[in-house]
Amino acid sequence: MLYWDQKKECMPREQLEELQLKRLKETVSRVYSFVPAYKAKMDENGVNPKDIKSLADLKFLPFLTKQDFRDNYPFGLLAVPMRDIVRIQSSSGTTGKPTVTGYTRNDIENWAELMARGLTNAGATSDSVIQIAWGYGLFTGGLGGHYGAEKVGAAVLPASGGNTKRQVMLMHDYGVTMLGCTPSYALVLHEEFLRMGLERSDLRFKSGLFGAEPWSENMRKEIENKWEIDAYDVYGMTELVGPGVATECGCKNGLHIAEDHFIAEIIDPDTGEVLPEGSFGELVITSLTKEALPILRYRTRDLTTINREICSCGRTHARIRKILGRSDDMLIIRGVNVFPSMVESILLQIPGIEPQYQLIVERKNNLDRLEVQVEVSEKIFSDEVKKLEELENTISRELNSGLGIAVKVRLVEPQSITRSEGKAKRIIDKRTI
Amino acid sequence: MAKQISVFLENKAGRLAHVTRVLGDAGINIRALSIADTSDFGILRLIVNDPVNAYSILKKAGFTVSETEVIAVRMPDSPGGLANVLEQMSEEKLNIEYLYAFLGMTDDDALVVFKVEDAEKAKLAFKSKGIGFIDEKELSRI
Numbered sequence: 322m323l324y325w326d327q328k329k330e331c332m333p334r335e336q337l338e339e340l341q342l343k344r345l346k347e348t349v350s351r352v353y354s355f356v357p358a359y360k361a362k363m364d365e366n367g368v369n370p371k372d373i374k375s376l377a378d379l380k381f382l383p384f385l386t387k388q389d390f391r392d393n394y395p396f397g398l399l400a401v402p403m404r405d406i407v408r409i410q411s412s413s414g415t416t417g418k419p420t421v422t423g424y425t426r427n428d429i430e431n432w433a434e435l436m437a438r439g440l441t442n443a444g445a446t447s448d449s450v451i452q453i454a455w456g457y458g459l460f461t462g463g464l465g466g467h468y469g470a471e472k473v474g475a476a477v478l479p480a481s482g483g484n485t486k487r488q489v490m491l492m493h494d495y496g497v498t499m500l501g502c503t504p505s506y507a508l509v510l511h512e513e514f515l516r517m518g519l520e521r522s523d524l525r526f527k528s529g530l531f532g533a534e535p536w537s538e539n540m541r542k543e544i545e546n547k548w549e550i551d552a553y554d555v556y557g558m559t560e561l562v563g564p565g566v567a568t569e570c571g572c573k574n575g576l577h578i579a580e581d582h583f584i585a586e587i588i589d590p591d592t593g594e595v596l597p598e599g600s601f602g603e604l605v606i607t608s609l610t611k612e613a614l615p616i617l618r619y620r621t622r623d624l625t626t627i628n629r630e631i632c633s634c635g636r637t638h639a640r641i642r643k644i645l646g647r648s649d650d651m652l653i654i655r656g657v658n659v660f661p662s663m664v665e666s667i668l669l670q671i672p673g674i675e676p677q678y679q680l681i682v683e684r685k686n687n688l689d690r691l692e693v694q695v696e697v698s699e700k701i702f703s704d705e706v707k708k709l710e711e712l713e714n715t716i717s718r719e720l721n722s723g724l725g726i727a728v729k730v731r732l733v734e735p736q737s738i739t740r741s742e743g744k745a746k747r748i749i750d751k752r753t754i
Numbered sequence: 755m756a757k758q759i760s761v762f763l764e765n766k767a768g769r770l771a772h773v774t775r776v777l778g779d780a781g782i783n784i785r786a787l788s789i790a791d792t793s794d795f796g797i798l799r800l801i802v803n804d805p806v807n808a809y810s811i812l813k814k815a816g817f818t819v820s821e822t823e824v825i826a827v828r829m830p831d832s833p834g835g836l837a838n839v840l841e842q843m844s845e846e847k848l849n850i851e852y853l854y855a856f857l858g859m860t861d862d863d864a865l866v867v868f869k870v871e872d873a874e875k876a877k878l879a880f881k882s883k884g885i886g887f888i889d890e891k892e893l894s895r896i
Contacts (some may be wrong), residue, residue, distance in 0.1 A: 697762045697795075697818045704760035704797055704822045704869070705851055706790045731794050734764050736816050 323571075325441040325473070326434075329581050330636045334629075337580055337637060342376055344609035345584065349373050349382070352615050355400040358393050359385065359617065379584065379607065380595050385619045387420065390560060395421040401613050411459045412559045419459075420559050423613040429468065431610050432562050435579050436469020436555075439568030442577075443553040444528040445499055447474030452491055454502035454510070455533060456482040456743050461563025462533050466501040469565065475499070482506070482742040485513045492526060493519050500529040504536040504544060504552070505745035508676055511547045512740075521549060530555050532564050534744045535646045535662045539669035541573075543676050554643055560619055561606055567641055572633055575640030582610045585639060586618070587627050590648065601626045603648070604641060622648040652682060652748065654689045657726045661747040664693060667723040671716060673700035677738045684752040692729045693720060696738060755877075756826045756893050757805040758867065761798040762818040765791065773798060773817065780811045785893070786867055788854035799854070801826070801867060803894050824869045825876060826856070826893055828886035831864040839866070839885055846879040848872070 324330050332340070350370040352359050362383040363369070372381055390398065399406070405425050412420040424432065445451060451470040455462025463481055470477040478495060480488055482502070488510055491497060500507065507529055526548065532555035544552045556576050557564035566583055567576035578585045583606050587596045590603040604623045608616040624646060629639045646660030653659075661680055668674050674695060681692040695716060703709055713730045720728040739746065763769045770789075777784065777800075786801040802808045805821065812819045829835040843850065849871040856865035865888070870876040880887055 699818055699820060702760070702762050702818045702820050704758065704799060704820060706792060706797060709762075709795065709797070710792065732762075732764075733795075734762060734769075734816075735818050737764065 323441055323444070323446075324636075325438040327635075330438065330577070330638060332581065332637055334637055338376060340581055341584055341609060344581075345376065345379065345607065346370070346373055348607070348609055348611075348615045349617065351400055352617055356398055356615075358389065358397055359383075376584070379586065379618070382607075382618050384593065384605065385617055387417075387560070387620075387622070390420045391418050394418050396423070398614055399423050400615050401425060406613055408464075410461050410464070410559060410563065422559055422562070424562075425612040428562070428611055428613050431582060432465060432565060433468035433472040435557075435562065435565030435568075435582065436465050437472040438579065439553075439555045439565050440466075440469050440473050440475070440499070440501075440530060442568050442570045443499065443530045444551065445470065445473045445475050449473070449475035449498045450478065450496055450525070451475045451499045451501065452478040452480050452488070452495075452497045454480045454482055454488055454500060454506060455564075460743070461557070461559050462501075462503075462743075465557070465563040465565060466530070470501070485509060485740075485742065486517070489513045489517055489519070493524055496525040498525050498527050500526065501555075502529070502531060503533045503741070503744055504531040504540055505534065505676075505741055506743065507531055507544050507548065507552070509740045509742070511544075526550055528553065530568075532556060535644050535650065535660070537662045537666035537669070538643065539666045540662075540676055543669055556623075556641070556644060558621060558623075561608065561616060561621070562611065566606065570632060570634040570636060574632070575628055575642055577632065577636050577638040577640055578627075580638040583608055585627055585641065587625070588620075590620075590622075590624075598629065599626055604644075624648060650748070652680065652691070652750070654682060654691050654726055657724065659691065659724055659726070663724060664720065665747075667719050668693075668695065668716070671719060673698065674716070677740075678747070679738050680748045682748065682750045682752055689752065690729065691726060692731055693717075694731045694733045694738060696735050697732045698735060755823050755873065756801060756867070756888070756890055758822040758824045758869070759800045759802060759805055759808050759812065760820045760822050761800070761812060763789075763796045763798055765794055765796060770796075770798065773812065776811060776815045777802065777808060780807065782808045782811070786854060786856040786865070788852070788867075790852065799852075799867075801856070801893065805890075822869065823873055824867050825873060825880070825887050827866050827868055827880065828863045828888055829866065831862055835864060836866060842883050842885065843870075843876070843879070846875075846883075848876050848879060 353370045406423040408424040453466040457463030528551040553569040555564045556567040567578040569576045586605040587602040596602045604621045623644045625641045677696045679694045683690045717730040783803045790797045851869040853868045
């Protein structure tokens with residue numbers, strides 16, 4: 322079993338909690354002194370930094386939300402002056418104003434460390450050739466992966482997103498052993514690889530670290546079988562630092578949260594109450610080492626569970642279950658919650674179905690209607706209408722029983738669903754409410 | 755036996771034009787065709803002069819394509835010609851999935867393409883009843 326830093330990753334729980342408490346106290350007092358917006362929240366809740374005496378006292382702190390980022394746009398949540406900031410990254414801002422975050426030199430160093438752990442978990446060593454195909458720029462994926470891979474000592478190919486044909490050529494010609502990108506793009510690359518007619522045996526490709534969008538366990542199987550690699554998950558978001566907050570180990574049984582840098586809680590998204598060990602709910606993250614933009618109890622809107630049992634890999638850091646979906650991506654169709662990843666998981670259980678799909682939501686006569694578009698590959702194509710109709714019915718029946726709502730399935734031509742070079746666009750919501 | 759090229763098409767404007775243009779540009783001639791459609795999609799079935807080439811060209815152009823074995827049955831081009839064949843097939847309990855007629859004719863005969871459930875059984879039955887069907891080579895010469 323390979324570790325990036327065994328001492329930190331396998332730290333006994335007691336020692337880890339001691340470290341967490343010390344760092345939490347420091348963070349709270351720094352935020353209280355330097356972030357007026359959060360101080361106001363604490364004052365309003367009648368909480369003072371001195372009230373945080375144990376890790377259990379964390380629950381007294383007010384939540385930080387995406388709205389706080391918007392209200393304090395762009396730099397209101399920074400706890401250090403601009404002269405200490407060495408980098409600014411931000412989200413795309415598709416759901417409103419972009420979410421901005423800053424980094425001090427130490428923050429960048431810690432972030433690289435987090436990604437180095439994740440990449441090592443996924444098999445990276447100084448001998449690796451790692452192609453980073455997440456977008457470089459304001460988006461945290463590219464540079465996050467890049468710094469981590471350099472820290473490991475691997476040879477990094479800063480390919481960034483896009484130019485799919487060139488990506489495959491790089492993988493082939495430069496002996497790439499590992500890839501970092503979104504899971505959907507890993508499949509787009511595979512389609513291109515097949516189109517180019519290259520030999521798998523000419524590739525040195527062994528593993529991949531995939532993230533920046535939710536993906537199902539069946540999607541993992543799909544990527545692993547098609548590419549003949551090991552596929553690992555990485556979790557993070559701009560507000561928290563970027564990718565690397567949690568990463569999967571060789572056991573592929575949950576993502577280890579870097580608990581020396583973050584504290585994770587699970588809350589009931591409706592009441593905000595902390596839920597008991599093992600419950601399913603919204604992930605809330607507190608940062609312990611971030612200097613530029615410390616995060617206290619950030620509501621991620623991601624739904625998962627936390628498992629604090631020691632993993633068979635020996636790491637003591639708690640694991641979160643693979644994220645099913647962000648509550649932002651959740652569709653409510655006739656009162657039923659639907660995540661694209663649920664649809665994906667059901668589709669990929671049906672033999673021959675390709676992982677290219679799209680959800681179209683419409684409202685007709687005040688009734689929501691979900692259409693799932695699936696591309697027809699040669700594996701499922703037939704010259705007989707009745708066989709294709711049977712297939713449509715099978716898919717629709719499976720989705721219906723899995724999701725609990727009626728679904729209209731539409732078979733579409735190959736390549737008619739737009740391939741994304743970054744985060745896949747799975748939902749087209751045409752409802753005007 | 756004859757090879758039919760089957761193509762998946764969405765019910766969208768211009769798709770049929772696109773397939774036929776791709777074939778036309780490659781110098782492939784369509785000898786018979788039929789379309790089976792639903793409200794969402796259609797299946798275009800083609801008999802062409804060069805099925806092997808047609809298959810790879812369409813695949814390259816990004817279509818979902820398959821090859822299907824069909825039987826091109828020769829029958830007199832006169833009233834009752836098709837009825838006779840169908841009656842005899844019915845006697846032999848041959849299930850027909852679909853059928854369609856050729857565009858071009860040969861002399862006094864008509865050609866009809868059959869997709870049957872059990873092709874081997876159909877061929878034996880046609881032979882024993884003296885119903886003529888033509889093979890790939892003959893088909894490409896038409």
